[in-house]
Amino acid sequence: MTASPVTASSAPASSVSGLARPTVDALRAKILHHLEYTLAKDAGHSSRYDWRMATSFAIRDEMLKPWFAATRQTYDTGAKRVYYLSMEFLIGRLLEDAMINLGLHETIAAALAAEGQTLSDIIEDEPDAALGNGGLGRLAACFLESMATVGVPAHGYGIRYEHGLFRQRFEGGQQVETPEDWLSQPHPWEFARPEAAYIVGFKGHSELRRGKSVWVPGETVKASAYDTPVVGWQGKWASTLRLWAGLPTTQFDLERFNNGDYTAAAAPEALARTLSRVLYPDDTTPAGKELRLKQEYFMTSAALQDILRRYQSQFSTLADLPKHVAIQLNDTHPAIAGPELMRLLMDQHDMGWDEAQTVARATLGYTNHTLLPEALERWSTYLMGSVLPRHMEIIQRIDEDHAKAHKRPPSVGIVQHNEVKMGDLAFIMSHKVNGVSALHSELVKETVFHDLHKLHPDRITNETNGVTPRRWMRLSNPALSTLLDETIGEGWTRDLDHLKTLEPFAQDAAFREKFAAAKRANKVALAGWVQDTMGIDINPDAMFDIQIKRLHEYKRQLLNCFETIALWHNMRQTPDAGWTPRVKFFGGKSAPGYFVAKEIIHLINDVARTINADPVTGHLLKVVYPPNYNVSMAQRLIPAADLSEQISTAGKEASGTGNMKLTLNGALTIGTLDGANVEIRDLVGADNFFLFGLTADGVEKRRKNINHAREAIEDSQNLRDVLQMIVEGRFSPEEPDRYHGLVDRAWHHDHYLVAADFDSYWEAQRAADALYRTPQDWNRKAILNVARSGFFSSDRTIRGYMADIWDVPSALKD
Numbered sequence: 001m002t003a004s005p006v007t008a009s010s011a012p013a014s015s016v017s018g019l020a021r022p023t024v025d026a027l028r029a030k031i032l033h034h035l036e037y038t039l040a041k042d043a044g045h046s047s048r049y050d051w052r053m054a055t056s057f058a059i060r061d062e063m064l065k066p067w068f069a070a071t072r073q074t075y076d077t078g079a080k081r082v083y084y085l086s087m088e089f090l091i092g093r094l095l096e097d098a099m100i101n102l103g104l105h106e107t108i109a110a111a112l113a114a115e116g117q118t119l120s121d122i123i124e125d126e127p128d129a130a131l132g133n134g135g136l137g138r139l140a141a142c143f144l145e146s147m148a149t150v151g152v153p154a155h156g157y158g159i160r161y162e163h164g165l166f167r168q169r170f171e172g173g174q175q176v177e178t179p180e181d182w183l184s185q186p187h188p189w190e191f192a193r194p195e196a197a198y199i200v201g202f203k204g205h206s207e208l209r210r211g212k213s214v215w216v217p218g219e220t221v222k223a224s225a226y227d228t229p230v231v232g233w234q235g236k237w238a239s240t241l242r243l244w245a246g247l248p249t250t251q252f253d254l255e256r257f258n259n260g261d262y263t264a265a266a267a268p269e270a271l272a273r274t275l276s277r278v279l280y281p282d283d284t285t286p287a288g289k290e291l292r293l294k295q296e297y298f299m300t301s302a303a304l305q306d307i308l309r310r311y312q313s314q315f316s317t318l319a320d321l322p323k324h325v326a327i328q329l330n331d332t333h334p335a336i337a338g339p340e341l342m343r344l345l346m347d348q349h350d351m352g353w354d355e356a357q358t359v360a361r362a363t364l365g366y367t368n369h370t371l372l373p374e375a376l377e378r379w380s381t382y383l384m385g386s387v388l389p390r391h392m393e394i395i396q397r398i399d400e401d402h403a404k405a406h407k408r409p410p411s412v413g414i415v416q417h418n419e420v421k422m423g424d425l426a427f428i429m430s431h432k433v434n435g436v437s438a439l440h441s442e443l444v445k446e447t448v449f450h451d452l453h454k455l456h457p458d459r460i461t462n463e464t465n466g467v468t469p470r471r472w473m474r475l476s477n478p479a480l481s482t483l484l485d486e487t488i489g490e491g492w493t494r495d496l497d498h499l500k501t502l503e504p505f506a507q508d509a510a511f512r513e514k515f516a517a518a519k520r521a522n523k524v525a526l527a528g529w530v531q532d533t534m535g536i537d538i539n540p541d542a543m544f545d546i547q548i549k550r551l552h553e554y555k556r557q558l559l560n561c562f563e564t565i566a567l568w569h570n571m572r573q574t575p576d577a578g579w580t581p582r583v584k585f586f587g588g589k590s591a592p593g594y595f596v597a598k599e600i601i602h603l604i605n606d607v608a609r610t611i612n613a614d615p616v617t618g619h620l621l622k623v624v625y626p627p628n629y630n631v632s633m634a635q636r637l638i639p640a641a642d643l644s645e646q647i648s649t650a651g652k653e654a655s656g657t658g659n660m661k662l663t664l665n666g667a668l669t670i671g672t673l674d675g676a677n678v679e680i681r682d683l684v685g686a687d688n689f690f691l692f693g694l695t696a697d698g699v700e701k702r703r704k705n706i707n708h709a710r711e712a713i714e715d716s717q718n719l720r721d722v723l724q725m726i727v728e729g730r731f732s733p734e735e736p737d738r739y740h741g742l743v744d745r746a747w748h749h750d751h752y753l754v755a756a757d758f759d760s761y762w763e764a765q766r767a768a769d770a771l772y773r774t775p776q777d778w779n780r781k782a783i784l785n786v787a788r789s790g791f792f793s794s795d796r797t798i799r800g801y802m803a804d805i806w807d808v809p810s811a812l813k814d
């Protein structure tokens with residue numbers, strides 16, 4: 001052992017109420033213990049990975065106390081439990097999150113320093129757990145943390161994908177995907193629970209036995225559980241993330257193996273493993289693949305079997321299930337839960353049809369996250385009938401019952417045109433259906449569920465999304481967090497509404513200076529990272545303009561790209577016209593098969609290459625598109641943002657959550673009246689938000705004019721110049737006609753109204769430029785954005801679900 005003598009204080013660093021706090025010495029000893037006895041490594045010959053694992057194990061030990069206490073209290077009090085079923089949990093790194101929530105950040109830093117290790121290096125060594133595509137998966141992760149903070153007895157259920165969201169590289173400016181392999185190293189936060197395993201069937205047929213339908217599956221797999229504890233702020237409560245891995249149900253075929261048929265011997269294992277092999281990276285269209293349907297059923301069935309097993313270990317009457325259990329469906333991906341819960345209640349627990357349906361409906365809630373028709377799941381009745389024959393029978397009867405009970409218009413019905421509409425199934429089988437922002441919930445009533453809403457006017461409700469202030473402020477923005485602590489106290493971390501008390505400081509010049517200094521420090525740090533990783537030199541005093549999100553036509557990165565070209569073009573013509581220097585950041589992945597989104601990525605990279613090489617505008621404009629945007633990169637970019645780009649075609653973005661994170665971190669928004677932007681603008685004030693573009697109604701009207709794009713382009717000299725430059729190959733001289741298709745679509749098939757909104761966007765951008773040139777005004781507005789964004793805590797969202805949907809009180813006393 002080559003450890004240096006203890007030099008750091010042995011007194012506990014920061015405090016966590018209600019928790020016995022380990023000292024620096026105690027944690028140092030724990031880390032060394034795990035290094036030696038868990039990892040069998042000598043401290044003198046340990047790698048960064050070894051130190052990270054040992055540190056993670058030491059912190060995990062500290063999570064067990066609140067986790068056990070929460071579990072025990074839930075059993076002892078018979079409290080109602082919440083189950084959040086989601087195909088995606090976009091967790092990111094866990095080490096720093098756990099340390100911060102347990103109040104151990106400084107203690108661990110000191111313990112590691114005493115061993116000659118640097119905490120930040122160890123934090124950076126952890127791979128992101130990227131078991132999600134974007135907003136929907138990240139929301140699920142924020143909810144788990146908020147449920148642990150607010151005191152909800154909660155489990156998240158999902159799939160333990162071996163490969164999370166693909167890694168993105170750029171080759172010649174084009175996106176190239178490589179598999180992600182976060183499990184190639186052991187994941188220190190999880191506990192394998194081989195004793196919690198369930199059989200999940202597929203295919204086969206349904207037959208009548210003594211008057212009862214019985215499903216005889218043709219294939220079976222085993223779902224085996226892995227648990228990760230999630231501790232809330234100050235370790236007062238904890239929730240559990242239970243992820244399922246696929247295992248074979250049949251024993252390894254030794255005879256085949258001995259006969260040399262190795263492939264056949266391993267076949268059942270390969271088949272089962274496929275179910276938890278990879279996350280579907282396409283969030284625009286149903287993958288249309290049998291495997292995707294099987295994955296959804298695999299997760300849902302295992303979760304429901306586990307929920308019923310836990311329920312029956314505590315309570316006797318299944319009719320009381322909704323009194324003790326609330327199950328939330330994160331989009332339609334687990335919508336098979338309705339028929340599956342009914343099947344389990346009827347076929348395995350002898351409940352009658354009507355009661356099973358009543359119980360299932362009272363237990364389930366469904367959250368809709370998109371209105372895009374191409375993202376609404378539908379499965380062919382053929383596929384559903386062959387993969388889940390018993391469920392297909394149940395779905396058909398649910399549909400018939402519903403038709404009988406309500407005078408339905410012909411457009412209503414779960415099964416239509418030989419397809420099962422999973423949204424309608426989820427709606428009919430849930431007691432509450434919610435949208436994720438005020439505008440979205442209204443549009444849900446008017447569009448996708450127009451007819452069902454008429455039949456069930458009390459069912460649809462709104463729960464505006466939120467984000468956890470622990471990760472998205474305290475962890476990612478220590479500079480601003482410390483300033484807030486000093487100015488208004490630490491209370492904002494638990495109750496984000498405390499930010500209101502910051503409002504008067506917007507008028508205080510000395511505070512504005514400090515606020516600006518915190519932002520600048522974050523920008524300097526980001527500039528250093530950009531220089532180190534991409535070799536691009538950027539000016540931290542330029543406006544940092546940031547658009548980070550999945551690549552989608554409706555999110556309109558193309559509009560931002562066109563404006564970037566127009567800005568550059570104008571700057572080149574009059575470089576001395578007093579321009580506000582800018583750095584445009586883009587970040588985001590396209591679905592691998594989404595050709596148009598990939599073409600937009602290519603264009604942005606071509607534009608970046610051209611602009612960044614221009615000596616005329618070098619001091620005025622840079623474009624930065626770091627590859628492989630993920631949760632950790634978001635944590636780096638968001639605290640450094642001045643301007644938040646939320647520019648989707650109105651009516652298309654259900655909510656957005658990046659918009660909330662950026663506002664909270666003191667960026668001003670340039671945005672359309674879409675999703676939660678509407679609520680952000682209402683709260684921060686119209687004067688503190690750069691609004692542009694058509695409204696959702698305006699979009700619908702404008703589309704009726706088939707010449708909308710051509711007319712807008714003809715009216716805009718700026719936009720004509722942009723399209724001309726692209727078409728001439730200004731950004732792709734090696735292949736001048738590279739973007740002819742893109743430009744042609746801009747003229748003739750502009751479904752997302754890029755052209756119609758271009759001039760209005762340009763004006764709003766110039767207003768942002770002007771304001772940025774008066775720093776005290778910009779900073780005043782930025783401070784007001786922070787002070788007025790307390791509403792966007794996911795703690796508030798969770799309290800909304802508890803009151804409106806789950807009927808669950810907090811298990812915490814205060």
Ligand code: 26V
Pocket residue numbers: 133134135136137139280281282283284285286287292331369370375436465653654655656657675
């Ligand atoms: C659909 C599919 C289809 C099959 C393949 C995998 C897959 C994955 C996701 C989806 C639907 C995605 C819906 C979605 O991500 N909605 C986003 O939800 C966020 C949280 O509520 C919200 O902030 C975003 O505005 C919304 O786009």
